[in-house]
Amino acid sequence: MTLLWLAFAILLLPALWLLVAPLRRAAALRRAQADFEANDRTAEQNVDIYRRRLASLEAARERGELDAARFEEDRLELERSLLDDTATLERGPLKAAASGKVVVPLVMVALVAASVFWYRLEGAEGDLALYRIQQQVAQDAEATLPELIERLEEQAARQPDNPNVWRSLFPLYRDSGRVARADAALTRLLELEGREPWLLAELAQLRYFAAGRELTDGVQALADEALAADPGQPTVLGMLGIEAFEGGDYEAAIDRWRRAIAGMDDPQSAEALREGIRVAQRRLGVASEPAGEGPGIRVRVSLDPALAERVAPDAAVFVVARDTAGERPPLAVARTTVGALPATLTLDDSDAMAPMARLSDVEQARLVVRVSSSGQAEPRPGDLWGRREAVPVGEPAGEPAEVVIDRVVE
Structure with missing residues (x-):
């Protein structure tokens, strides 16, 4: 904090100097003003002009060009003009150069x-x-x-x-x-x-585990409130997935964990949920592929430099694979951030949001990438996006499909 206050003091020095600077020139300015006033002949020049104009009026009257009434009117106008000109030249006495110096320290302190x-x-x-x-x-x-x-x-x-x-x-x-x-x-x-959704989610999760993994009415109310504000809130969905898994509802657990993964930024937490999904699938008797194996798509996502200033580095980036006909739910969803771009990701069945819609079910997919400043999965005006049509689904070890985020949602 000492360095901070020292920096503030250094920043204040120029302002204080500007307050003192006029006082350093006060004596010289007073002398210059006094010399100007002492040598000012403006009043004498105005009187000379008045006399010349009055003489002209008198000469015109003698020649008969002006009658007595007109002469008196013009003479009064000249006198009023002289009074106006000389009135503005009246000056008060100059104050001493040191006058007002006591105010400056007070202003500096203020x-x-x-x-x-x-x-x-x-x-x-x-x-x-x-x-x-x-x-x-x-x-x-x-x-x-x-x-x-x-x-x-x-x-x-x-x-x-x-x-x-x-x-x-x-x-x-x-x-x-x-x-x-x-x-x-x-x-x-x-x-x-x-009542931010992420705070409600953290509190719900904390009380859920404190209650011995029991979904009490209070925890359920917090979870419902968080999901009402953010339907893809990953902390709440992960917790509800655990509740469904422990209750033997493995399909609901898989669904909630997949939706949670779509909204997660932490790769380790996402991988833990993927492992939970594989365990749930085995208990359902569904063959699950090891993580990172099976047909998929490698995609390299980049942001058009012209749009880089429109979003913050921590803005969410959703990478979504859809069927080309647009008849199914998203086949795979991954998430990263603008700060991580350009990035290469692999989409496969472990990124599916629903068991009936997986990448391995199609031969080609349409890739849609969207930047969401709000963190919400639904498109909103001002979001940035890019897409690529008809990307083959196969071994993800080949060259990645390039997708450039170069458009704005209207």
């Missing part, structure tokens, strides 16, 4: 105080404190997880309205088995950030 107050109100001092704690613990070879939790809890007491504090504490509580505190951290996050 500027510094306002800057500090604004940063305290709108800045990220609390987040910097969190970052500093995490870095210190990471660099300390003897630091322990309880020590990190303790220091973060101190920050939670100091800044209870900072969601980043609770976002940091929740996974530490969860992974260390402090379920009640993890629940409290998530509940506080929901109060601060609103």
Whole structure:
């Protein structure tokens, strides 16, 4: 924090210098103004002009070109004009060059105080404190997880309205088995950030496992609320797949896990669900192919550079294989992010969303790739997309099919 405040002080120096700079030139400017006023002959020139015009009027009257009434009218107009010109030349006495100097330090102090107050109100001092704690613990070879939790809890007491504090504490509580505190951290996050689907999903999953893998009414309500906002929420679908599997409903488990995989960013979690799908298929008596084997499609996805600035690096990218006639559900779905592009992926039956619609059932497929800033599977205006028609399904060891994301959903 010392370096931060030092940086703020350095940034304030130019502003303070601009406040002081006019005072350094005040004495010279006063002398110049005094010399100008002392040598100003504007009033005398206006009087001379008045006299010449008055003499012209008198000469015109003597020649008979003006009668007495017209002469008096023009003379009054000349006098009014002279009064107007000389009135604007009246000047007050010049103030001393040092006049007002006492105000400058007050303004400087007010500027510094306002800057500090604004940063305290709108800045990220609390987040910097969190970052500093995490870095210190990471660099300390003897630091322990309880020590990190303790220091973060101190920050939670100091800044209870900072969601980043609770976002940091929740996974530490969860992974260390402090379920009640993890629940409290998530509940506080929901109060601060609103009922976001991913927060509802995390809370539902936490309470599901805390209840001994029992789908209580409270857990079901949280799951329903999360799915209503995000039908493809992977955490909730994974949890509901576990519930279906343990209840012997293997078909429902497979369906939910496949939908969860379509929305996942973590390859390890996706692979764990794929293994669960293979176990469920074996219990159903369905022959399942080992992961990465069987007919499929290798696809290389890239983003048109002209559209790169329209999306963030963490925006979701959905790679979908469909039958060419468009009569079936998606045959395979994979997900990555814009930051990982260009990327080469392999689509096969392990990426299927439904048992009755698989890549191995067709000879050709249509590839559709879409970038979703919202993370939702349904297309929305402003999403980016690209496609390729009639891609052969076969051994995925060959050259990948190129798909460029070069269009915008209208």
